[in-house]
Amino acid sequence: MAFELPKLAYAYEALEPHVDARTMEIHHTKHHQAYVTNLNNAIAGTDAEKLSIEDICKNISKYPVAVRNNGGGHYNHSLFWTIMAPNAGGEPTGDLAAAINAAFGSFAEFKTQFAAAAATRFGSGWAWLLIKDGKLAVSSTPNQDNPLMDVADVKGTPILGIDVWEHAYYLNYQNRRPDYVAAFWNVINWNQVAANFAAAK
Numbered sequence: 001m002a003f004e005l006p007k008l009a010y011a012y013e014a015l016e017p018h019v020d021a022r023t024m025e026i027h028h029t030k031h032h033q034a035y036v037t038n039l040n041n042a043i044a045g046t047d048a049e050k051l052s053i054e055d056i057c058k059n060i061s062k063y064p065v066a067v068r069n070n071g072g073g074h075y076n077h078s079l080f081w082t083i084m085a086p087n088a089g090g091e092p093t094g095d096l097a098a099a100i101n102a103a104f105g106s107f108a109e110f111k112t113q114f115a116a117a118a119a120t121r122f123g124s125g126w127a128w129l130l131i132k133d134g135k136l137a138v139s140s141t142p143n144q145d146n147p148l149m150d151v152a153d154v155k156g157t158p159i160l161g162i163d164v165w166e167h168a169y170y171l172n173y174q175n176r177r178p179d180y181v182a183a184f185w186n187v188i189n190w191n192q193v194a195a196n197f198a199a200a201k
């Protein structure tokens with residue numbers, strides 16, 4: 001079974017003005033599609049064709065670099081589309097809010113640490129909120145790596161991630177990555193992040 005580009009649950013313009021429609025369309029139909037196509041080419045005829053993308057990531061050190069880059073790209077973007085939504089943002093509630101307070105002291109302090117991880121990731125990569133040893137943590141990874149990967153510095157299950165490759169924000173924000181990160185809080189789908197948290201715990 002070849003991997004496929006997932007459909008978005010909202011229109012490309014639905015996240016405006018925070019993420020513009022042209023960026024969303026290119027990001028989904030060109031960048032993510034390329035990761036899917038190149039992943040399928042990289043695993044064609046191998047046992048990896050029978051595995052989930054999560055299981056491939058967990059043993060990524062055993063695969064060629066094309067699988068690491070494109071498999072990571074497919075997993076990361078598939079998560080990314082779902083943790084954004086129109087009319088979203090605000091603050092998490094319930095168990096997730098309690099876990100954020102327990103791990104970081106407050107939601108404001110979590111935001112500070114997450115934004116710093118996104119801002120200081122040099123070059124291309126991602127910042128994450130993940131579950132590590134049963135507790136929430138913030139990390140960042142280079143390129144298309146992610147916390148599921150056995151090569152990650154901080155390993156765990158990601159429940160929220162922000163793409164800080166320039167292709168994710170350059171049309172609207174140019175070099176102003178911190179402005180893009182600040183706008184991202186307005187589109188976070190906390191219901192989905194809470195569902196990810198519940199599933200991963």
Ligand code: MN
Nearest residue numbers: 031163165168
């Ligand atoms: Mn991207």
